Amino acid sequence: MLGPAALLVVALFAVVAGLVVGGGAAPLLIQDPGPAVRWGLPIAKLLVNVSAAGVIGSLVLAVWALSPEKREFDRALDLAAASAAVMTVAAAATGLFTFLDVTGEQLDAGEAFGMKLGQFLTAIPLGQAWLTTTLVAAAVTVLCFAVRNHTALVFVTLLAVASLVPLAQQGHAAGAAGHAAAVTALGLHLVFAAVWLGGLIAIVVLQPVLDDKRLPVVLARYSTVALIAFIVVAVSGYASAALRIGDWPQLLTPYGALVVVKVFALVGLGLLGAIWRRFIIGRMSQQVASGLDTRPPASGATRPAAPAVTRRPLWLIVIVELAFMGLASGAAAALARTATPVSEDAVGSLARTPAEILTGVPLPPWPEISRYFTEWNPDLLWLLACGFGIFFYLAGVRRLRRRGDTWPVYRTVLWVSGLLLLAWVTSGGINVYEQYLFSAHMFGHMLLTMAIPVLLVPGAPVTLAARAIHPRKDGSRGGREWILLAVHSKVASILANPIVAAVLFAGSLWVFYYSPLFRWTMLDHTGHVWMVAHFLITGYLFVQSLIGIDPVPYRLPYPFRLVLLLGTMAFHAFFGLAIMMGTGLLLADWYGAMGWGTDALVDQQLGGGIAWSIGEIPTVALAITVAVQWSRSDEKESKRRDRHADRTGDAELEEYNARLAAIAARDAQR
Incomplete structure (x- = not known):
């Protein structure tokens, strides 16, 4: 286990050096918690980060790359369970150190200390975050021991990822003026860094049970995940640094110096990853194909000369890569204790108007129509989702065409257009003004739930994935297997039912706007992300039930689809009229x-008018599409019957005529 040891040693060295350079462990002038807390807190956070990576990386590898039929699967889950246990202890220690650091209390076993600690963990957001992380890590520990079902492990993995959400909502992100952007960038950075680092640790632990044929396969699958993680970590890291550093000269500050160290480590990791993909994996696969053993010979044994690349240089690269990851992890732990060049009190300095007090950001320019196309408030999560969605779709189309298969151009155009529109809605002018104007919010909502799905559904992404992604035959599940499993699951069959989809589409409007959910989405960025995902999914399911190309368990006959469309949209229009005619905010x-100089009630009524009127265009488009599909279906049925008649010589028609003649003859005899 030289690789993990190198990781920890380098990480500890980096965090100690970072604390010295950044002053994160310097004594405080008031309520100094003592050296044990000043040094122990960042080291405990480092252990939380590394152990969380071990949990998430091992689970992702088990779900994506490993076969439940082999020993590698159980070994990965054992590593995840052990890492989760370490994470539980480390998170509990971090919560205790954080309490001592914030309050200046001295550790003792008295009742008063216990009461203060309990209040901190249950009533203060920072304490609640660490308590939540500790409890979730404990639950994941138990589940990793108890659960071995491949499908159920997906939910265990999601729970493990959820343990990082409280961490993303705390720290420097909590005080940044761009709170939503900071939380999103930090959350993405934590999750994908954990997948990247944890997956590599799992590879090292699993290598004794991976034979020569299996190792290149698992490495190739991990390499794909690592490449995606590298891109997300690089982009989110840049966004976080830009928010906290500001101008380029701030790189000369202690905080900037630690950021430079992380950038150096990231560049080194990128180069090592390129070596992995370009040379190591390919050479090992060639060795396996040629029937040569890639393991180093036992002591005293003789073996024919093997190619230059064997397991030994591979593990040398892995050790160096883990050392770079340790450097980045240690620098990250030190950054959490180092003051940022951009003041975390920027929100207070901006609070000059009620709007700025509520949103915590400077007021944008007055919302003229052109501003919706020139102002931007990027949401990194949805920008990355749209970017990857376009890339993988185009890659699938390219794979089909390279092997001689066809794919309609209009599907590609519609899919790309839908994701570009989604990127604009979540990061463009609508995302800028929806916090201030209900009408802007409603316009974005209508585009999410109606316009974007009308573009995405005809793209048939499930059909493309089923045709383009290579199936696996080793018992593991890749993209094709997981997509088809989800599409044919019992839950999907219920959600894809046309009646259920229509109820979710129309009913969620009333539930959302007339319940505390609406407030949650305004006050909490997590709620905002949920809102976008919810309305996008419900709109997609409804449109899929009407004009979808991808397979679903049941489709209504075309006449009933039109009836369902008109009935649902009438209900939708009634919702818009209710808001437009309402007199209460x-x-x-x-x-x-x-x-902000606007009449909120008038703006809300305008939003109701948008909800009532904007649905007309997608409704007409859907109605026309259903009618065209109906017509084409009738044409196909007529052609099918004609071909059948040609093959059988009109046997059915002749049989029918003979039956009529027999009836006529019988009637004549009477």
Whole structure:
């Protein structure tokens, strides 16, 4: 286990050096918690980060790359369970150190200390975050021992990822002026760095049970995941650094110096990853194909000369890569204790108007129509999702065409257009003004739930994935297997039912706007992400039930599809009219308190008008598409019957005529 040892040694060295350079462990002038806390807290956070990586990376590898039929699968889950146990202890210690650091209390076993600690963990957001992380890590520990079902492990993996959400919502991100952008960037950075680092640790631990044929296969699958993680970590790291550093001269500050160290480590990791993909994996696969053993010979044994690349240089690269990851992890732990060049009190300095107090960001320019196309508030999560969605779709189309298969151009155009529109809605002018104007919010909502799905559904992504992704035959599950399993699952069959999809599409409007969910999405960025995903999915399911190309368990006959469409859209229009005619504000302490020079009630009524009227265009498009599909279906059925008649010589028609003649003859005899 030389690789993990190198990781920990380098990480500890980096965090100690980073604390010295950044002053994160310097004594405080007031309520100094003592050297044990000043040094122990960042080291405990480092252990949380590394152990979380061990959990998430091992689970992702088990779900994506490993076969439940082989020893590698159980070994990965054992590593995940052990890492989760370490994470539980480390998170509990971090919560205790954080309490001592914040309050200046001295550790003792008295009742008063216990009461203060309990109040911190249950009533203070920072304490609640560490308590939540500790409890989730403990639950994951138990589940990794108890669960061996391949499908159920997906939910265990999601729970492990959820343990990092409280960490993303704390730290420097919590105080940044661009709170939503900071939380998103930090969350993506934590999750994908954990997948990257943890997957490599798992590879090292699993290598004794991976034979010569199996190792290149698992390495290739991990390499694909690592490449995606590298891109996300690089982009999210840049976004986080830009928010906290500001100008280029700030790189000369202690915080900037630690960021430079992380950039250096990231560049080194990128180069090592390129060596992996370009040379190591390919050479090992060639060795296996040629029937040569890639293991080094036992002591005293003789073996024919093997190619230059064997397991030994591979593990040398892995050890160096883990050392770079340790450097990055240690620098990250030190950064959490180092003051940022951009003040975390920027929110308070911006709070000059009610709107700025509520949103915590400077007011954008007045919302003229052109501003919706020139102003930007990037949401990194959805930008990355759209980027990867376009890339993998085009890669699938390219694979089909390279092997001689066809794929309609209009599907590609519609899919790319839909994702570009989604990127604009979540990062363009609508995302800028929806916090201030209900009408902008409603316009974005209507595009998410109606316009974007009308573009995405005809793209038939499931059909493309089923045709383009290579099937696996070793018992593991890749993209094709997981997509088809999800599409044919019991849950999907219920959600894809046309009636259920219509109820979710129309009913969620009333539930969302007339329940605390609406407030949650305005006050919490996690709620905002949920809102976008929810309305996008419900709209997609409804449109899929009407004009979808991808396979579904049941489709309504075309006449009933038109009836369902008209009935649902009438219900939708009634919702818009209810808001347009309403005289009470839905979120009075938000939109009504902006004080931005607009009449909140008039703007809300405008939003109702948008909800009522904007649905007409997608409705007409859907109705026309259903009618065209109906017509083409009738044409196909007529052609099928004609071909059948040609093959059988009109046997059915002749039989029918003979039956009529027999009836006529019988009647004549009477």
